[in-house]
Amino acid sequence: MTRTPARRLIALALATAIAAPAWAQTAGQQPPASVAPAGASQFTVSDIRVDGLQRIGAGTVFTYLPIERGDTVDQTRIGEAMRRLYGTGFFEDIRFARQGDILVVTVTERPAINRLTITGNKDIKTEDLTRGLSDIGLSEGETFDRLALDRVTQELTRQYNNRGKYNVAITPTVSSLDRNRVDVTIAVEEGKAAKIRHINLVGNETFEFDDVTDNWESGVSNWLSWYRRDDQYSKEKLSGDLEKLHNFYLDRGYVDFSIDSTQVAISPDKRDMYISAGITEGEVYTISSVELTGDTVLPKEDLERLLLVRADQTFSRALLEFTTDSIIATLSNVGYAFAQVNPIPEVDRANRTIAINLQVVPGPRVNVRRVVFRGNTRTSDEVMRREMRQFEGSWYSQAAVDRSKVRLQRLGYFESGSVNIETQPVPGSSDEVDVVVSVKETTSGSFVFGLGYSQLSGMTTSIQLSQDNFLGSGNRVSVAAQRNVYLQRYSFSYMNPYFTDEGLQLGYNLWWREFDNSEFNTAQYSSTSAAAQTILGIPITETDSVSALFGIDRNQIFAFPGSTPQSIVDYIDAIGQRTFHAWRGELAWARDSRNDFLQPTRGTLQRVSLEATLPGSTAEYYKINYEFSRYWPINRALVLNTRFELGYGDSYGSDVSRTICQSLPGQPLPPPGAGDPNDVPGGTGSDGCGPGSQFSRTLVASGLPFFENFYAGGARSVRGFRDNTLGPREAAFNSTFQQPIGGALKTIGSVEMFFPQLIKSPAARVSAFVDVGNVFKDVDAFESSELRASAGIALMWRAPVGPISISYSMPLRSKDAIRDENGNITQQGDELERLQFTFGGAF
Structure with a gap:
């Protein structure tokens, strides 16, 4: 059974605490x-x-x-x-x-422990304490030992002192019960950790104090201490910081550097700490020569190219370690799993030089006997084995093992960071190892019958059965029914990521949707659509793949006289029918080098897709999308994500035109998309229309159809602006209210900083972001001055009841409404929404 580091520490400390009395009795103490x-x-x-x-x-x-x-x-x-x-x-x-x-x-x-209760502890988790006590026999149902309890109390006090909490009070209480039983309560009053008020280094003459202590975990109180907790004294942290101090000087050639003394003083009230360390810097050493000896296995000149240390350089232990690690990694990639490189320095203190001899000890070439999987209670071994790039019966390769780990993490079936791969020697064999893969599975599917809410769609009722790892096979299956104020949707999807052993993907989508755009912050019209699609995916490399989609769909549009923007009415009338049929195809290329599916910290995701309706469809058009997202690990507490999205669409082939009869101003409009009753051939005037009240008008359907337009704004686009409200607007006939109608060009960018350690949970993350973007009618309409921007903070949490996303942002660049001299709005401004949240939707 695998224990957490905290549990092992507590168990070891407590076992040591009570070992002395137990040994004394068994040794014959009276x-x-x-x-x-x-x-x-x-x-x-x-x-x-x-x-x-x-x-x-x-x-x-x-x-x-x-x-x-x-x-x-x-x-x-x-x-x-x-x-x-x-x-x-x-x-x-x-x-x-x-x-x-x-x-x-x-x-x-001796009495038995009826109940063991621990209260007041925050710094050390209750489950860690309980398990540690259980490991040494102090648990419910066990025999009670007063001496062991006293020793445990002393040890816990010491543990809290090591964490800088010197005001801690551990109070054990034993209550006697009938039938020779007791209740044991350990009350903990942790108090506040002592704060570091001053750090003093004596002897640092070459470097500034701030440079030397830049990466220390300990520091005096500052404006970030509430988050970093660097001002809380800890003996372990200070020991680590002094080791970093030693490494700092060794990496800069100070071979004779030493820490002569360390003093830690505490104030009488045990609330303030003062740290002082005396150091001797010594002199800077240079490298006189570097020699590679031993059995190099590979050509010596190949390994010499990996040398980062050279003669006449200032000595650096970091470069020396990078060099040895590079040589070891190179040898391990060709089967030498236990290769070692022993640096042997020869120090000339008179001339302040170091001669380095790198002795290579390759060990035996190792073959992988077996790949073993542990912890996969639902996922079948076959699903995991097909992601492995280290194969049984082949030479061991560290690069293949590392690549296998990344591929397993990107499946999304396991908790972030839970995939561990270990190499275990085979007993009785010096040239064989077993590769053991340990995982901790997470929820990869759900059955939901409940409610969701977002500011855009309001209350949503849904029933959904989805499984990304259906029956442990790795296949993705989803059946869903969803209903809210603007949408009814029923869908089924299936994807087999390994339809063939070579990784060919095959999937199907079926869906029917009834959509009311008037409730969606977009132009007022509704549609009823259905589609059937087939998807094919082909892997090219470890990170690259191409996919193709082919399907048929039907989209019936319903416009509302006097409410739907006139350009939409004109487009429908130009086509001459409300129902759009399409044969649809899509080609896409994607590159995904992210190191994790749920919480990536490094890597890049790129995707380019071309979607088009085929000739013979009611409307012939295409759409091009490009998505880019890259994660940059700044340090263990910060991850930067840069994201960009560009979309463009247009029609191809000949434009569709149609001449219709239009009522004069003040007269009732013909119903939008009415078709033949208003065609010119049916009229009686000189232009083919009725005399007096009507005139002919030629309509042209060109460009990207309105129902395929791009939209921007909202929680998944440019936060701080209402969903889908950015971009071109248009009013309906005889109306001053301008409705968002989207555009053929979309450009979105974002810079987001994630704080992985602010909430220590694999299911939650906090970030600060800056979003920029907008939608434009076409390429000619693009103006950088029209881009909108916002900045804010966000919380995203994969809760058991569904994903929750909350963001609060302040617009940095927005457009106010324009009014005339009478105060009437002549041009609407941006619709702002600083607090945005969704519940029950993906993020």
């Missing part, structure tokens, strides 16, 4: 009980009686008692028996007496 006279001389035992037992059976006593009926006993045998029974730890008192030839053993049992 117990406190007295032995009643059993006769002036030895006698032969005819029977044995045990008195005082309550919970422990007599058989247990006889098992440990080294005396049986018929044995001859004396004081020596009685003393040995007493030591054996005390060694069990079951009894507080033991007495031996003689009644005739009967040996009478009278015992007083």
